[in-house]
Amino acid sequence: MTDSLEPLSDANADLAKESIALLHQYQQLQDRYTALLKLNQLTSDCADLSKLFTQVHRAIAAVMSADNFYIVLYDQTLSTLDLVYHVDEKDHMALGVYPLSKFAGSMTNYVIATGKALLATPEVIKSLEEANKITAVGTSGIDWLGVPLMHDGFVIGVMVVQRYSADTRYQESERDLLEFTAQHIVTAITRLQDRKRLQAAVDARTRELMQQIRDREKSELLQESLYRISELTNDPDLVIDTFYRQVHNIIGQLINAENFYIAKYNASNDELDFAYVQDQKGVNSHQFFKKRKLSNRFTELVIRSGETVLLSQQDMLALHEQGKTIKPEPEVESWLGVPLIDSGELVGAMVLQSYHSATRFTEQDAELLRFVSRHVASAMQRREVADYKRKAHELLEHQVKLRTAALEDEIKQRKIAEEKLQHAACHDILTGLPNRAVFIDLLNHAIARSKRRPSFKFAVLFLDLDRFKVVNDSLGHHAGDMLLKEIAIALMQVIRDTDTVARLGGDEFVILVEDLESDEVAHEIASRITELLSAPFYIDNQSIFIGTSIGVLFNNARYTSADNMLRDADTAMYHAKDKGKGCYEVFDASMHKKVQNALSLEADIRTAIAEQEFVPYFQPIISMTSGKVVGFEALARWHNEQRGFVLPSEFIPLAEETNLVMAIDLQILEKSCQQLKAWQQRFGYQHLYVSCNFYCNHFFSLSLPQDIQAIIDKTGVSPQQVRVEITERALLENSDVVLKNMHALKKMGVKILLDDFGTGYSSLSYLHRFPMDVLKIDRSFIESVHDRDNHQAIIKTIIDLASNLQMETVAEGIENLADAQLLEAMGCMYAQGFYYFKPLPSKEVAEILASNV
Known part of the structure; x- marks a missing residue:
């Protein structure tokens, strides 16, 4: 009986040991689970990087030996390592930024270079040293375990634990745990860094706005002070x-x-x-x-x-x-x-x-x-x-009381006042020149005189100041008024005694040149005025260059009213402006023809819209990382049977002026979607999209979402494959309507691109208020990016800003390899330009797609 009990006792002992081991393993798993749960909570709740690293260290130390622990962050662009946390029994290093060369040959540098975790036992360290992959840096230990911190496939740092004694050795399970921990730390780091950058941008804008407020308050106080001083002068009872x-x-x-x-x-x-x-x-x-x-x-x-x-x-x-x-x-x-x-x-x-x-x-x-x-x-x-x-008035009243003869003086003063009132009714208040009504009357008299006497010749000069708005905007209306007075005086000195200068209003003047012996007299006067107004005027001790454009019109038997003559003189003046300003143009029949050509072009555009003559040309948009086509920008092109191929610069401005461009935009979008659907059915590419420019007035119409939805339904494309490009001008007007339309498009799934970003009234408030998906970097920054360092800084700022706001970036106008390489290095996601492809008809795009996008 005794012999049979002994084996049973040994089995119980083994069972007890196994149970203890299992309990120990369970406790280890429970500790790790608790630590990982805490790490996960830290990445969501922690708002400070330094506190995050300390608490991460505590959590790791709870489940593995981590008496010696450090974290470095790696900046690939600057080739630096930022030692953000360091606890070590033997080595002491100050926290801060170090050049990467200081860590040359270290195991930290090895992890950065390989992008893989390293569990370095003495044997592994010896092997790596013999292979010249590492050299001894710092105090040597028993085990060294480092894992890379990875973000979007790039190493952004390293987390390390090491031991100087052989009591406990690191195993694969510790490496797995540290790698898992690294993923959470990267999430927290990027979140906190993004928050810090965004907060910095918000703080900078806040400071800018506060300065603007202070400047405005100061300006308002100054204006109020000047107004009060002016009021004092108008108080007759103030001593x-x-x-x-x-x-x-x-x-x-x-x-x-x-x-x-x-x-x-x-x-x-x-x-x-x-x-x-x-x-x-x-x-x-x-x-x-x-x-x-x-x-x-x-x-x-x-x-x-x-x-x-x-x-x-x-x-x-x-x-x-x-x-x-x-x-x-x-x-x-x-x-x-x-x-x-x-x-x-x-x-x-x-x-x-x-x-x-x-x-x-x-x-x-x-x-x-x-x-x-x-x-x-x-x-x-x-x-x-x-x-x-x-005082003079008081003296006069005293004299009135003494002498009744003063009544004659009062009557005389009344007559003068009446003459002044009559003069004011016929003359411009600011300059004292005859006003429009007087000039029209004089011009009608000249026309009637020429009917009675065919030999009587005269001319009308219509003047418009070239840069008057700049003066008003930069120096204020007071300076503008002073300038108009100076110009009126100058014009009076140029003309003959028999001629008349009048101000029609604003910065427009007209001159009636009568009794012409020849046309050369009017040409000479126009030349003298052009030369005179090209010289600087001095207002408030500041030189101002203004210039003028002049339309010259000679009398003709076909004119029967002053209004018709002023109209044609005005037309000649606008031709002078179109010619380059600072000159004069004589009205002739060709100007009539130009107006008629514009009317003819407008009629042809309307017919082209009705006949569906506008077609899209497609410029591929390239992924800068893969080099593949991801989508297309659709551009309007027009071929007319009579006119041939009409350049966009010829028909787009008139289409915008007449608002016909809105119909063209919708026509181009529909044809682009039809073509995209055909390519999908033929080649099977589902990731391609089409992007169309929309005139700003589209966004002022509440029917825009319905118009686009109707095209999507008709063509059968996915809303995610449709993108609409908007300019900054649309964000300045009817912003509530624009915002409502943009939210409706986003809800449909249509992405919105902000075109030509940085060239208009760019503001961070737009990016926060309006739901944009993509920023398009204007070609004007790309064209001189290698010559102007500030353009590189602007592009980098736009890319970083878009990245922080989770927006994509597209660079326009890439013309060469150097531009492409620079934009790619800056982190730009997509590009388009002649370096890759020019705008192409659909047939040529199909050939590209057939060769594998």
Whole structure:
């Protein structure tokens, strides 16, 4: 009996050991599961990379030996390694960015080069060293285990654990665990890096907007101040001392003006008279502010130079040491003076002083005070004139009471006022020239006179300023009005006494040249005007080049009304503009013909739409990674039986002007979809798509989604194979309607491309608000990309921005291999251009598809 029990006891013991081993394995699996679950949660919840690496280390250390642990991030473009986390028993390295060469020959570098995990035992390390694949770097250990951090097939870093003792050895299971962990870390890293880049872009835009707001508030305050100064001059009951005090108060809202004075200059006797003084500390005695002849004080620097003077205490002392001024008061820390100039005449100076080191005037203060000073000087002169008129009026009233003869003066003044009213009704208020109504009347009289006297010859010159809108937009309407006045004066000096200059409105002038002895007289006047207006005009001390285009029309028996003559003169003027501006053109029958040709072309376009004459040409779009065709941009082409092949540059502008381009766009989209469906049935390619340009007005119509859906249903293509290209102009107008249409197209599955990105009013707000899928980089950046570094920076920024916003990028206008290689290196996804293919008819595209896309 004893013999039979002994084997049973041994079996129980073995069973117990096996159970303990199984429990140990179960506990290990449970620990790993817990660690992996924690890692998965970390990649979703963690918002800080440094905290992520610390918690990853803790999680790994919970399931395997990881006393020695580090993570490096690899930048392939810069060839650098960023040591973002490092814990080691023996080696100590500072966190930061190192050149890749510092890790040459290391196992870390080996993992980066191979893109594969490495479990390096002493035997493996010896073998790699003998093969010259690694060299000893750092303190040698027993086991070294490193796995690559992979993103989109590229190594972006390495995660490493190692041991210096042989108590516990790394196995394949630890390698698998570390590789699995690496996938989660890459997800977290890319997510946090994308968030950081996006946040940086948002912060930069926010700062830009805040600066714009501050600039706008400052501008509004300045405009309000100028308006208030103007209001002061129009208050007849405001005495001059109160006027100066309120001007001081207004300026004090723009600049620190605690110490302020206005000095008036009388050029006839070379004297300064201090009209207003507010000095907080009273450093200067009352003797200083008495009327005086010009001397060697600091105010005189402004008067004599007619320029702004900005001085520190050191500057003032230097001027004194040079013998140019008196010794300055020691309390004055900063001094700013600007001249008061009205209509080119120096009338005084306006001065600010500071006695505190905390207040020092800047060039910006000087510019602001200089700008305000122009209005103050004008207001002072008008105020003084108003005061003078008020006193004169008071004197006149007193004289009326004394003498009844003053009634005759009142009647006379009324007559003058009536004459002024009559003059105002017939003349332009701004320039004083005859207005349109007067000119029409004079022109009709000239036409009637030529009917009575056939020998009577005259001409009409129609002028339009070439760059007037630029002046208004850049310098403001005030400068524009001053320029119009100067031009009116100049035109009056050019014409003869018998001729008439009138302003029709805006920047349009007309001249009636009568009693012509020959046509050459009108040609000579037009030439003189062209030459005169090509020279610069000076407005507010700034030179302005304006130029003019002139249409010349001679009288003819066929003209019976002034309106018809003005119409043809206007037509001749537009021909001058089309010819290049800054010249004149004489109206002739060919101009009629050009108008008729435009009408004929419009009629042919309408017929071509009805007859389905517009056909798509297809320019392939290439994947820069695979080199294969992924889709096509469809471009409108037109062949007409009478006209032959009509270039897009000839019919597209007129089609857009007449809005016929919308019908052409839909016709091209439908034919492109039909052709794409035919290629799919013939060659079996399902990944190809077609992209069509749509005129901006399409997006202003709520029927756009239904129009496109009808074409998709009719042709049988998938919505995902249809793309619509939109320009930035469409995003500026009717944005709510555009946004609604874009959301409807996205819901259908149609992708939307933003064409010519970067050439218009590009804004990050568009990319966040409007649901775009693809950014098309305009060819203007590609054409000079090797000559202009800023174009490379712009392209790289667009590509990175699109990547961060999960958009695709297409580069247009690739003309050579160098362009293609550069765009591919920058990370651009797709490209099109003559380097790959020019726009092709469908037959030639079929030959390409037949040779395997």
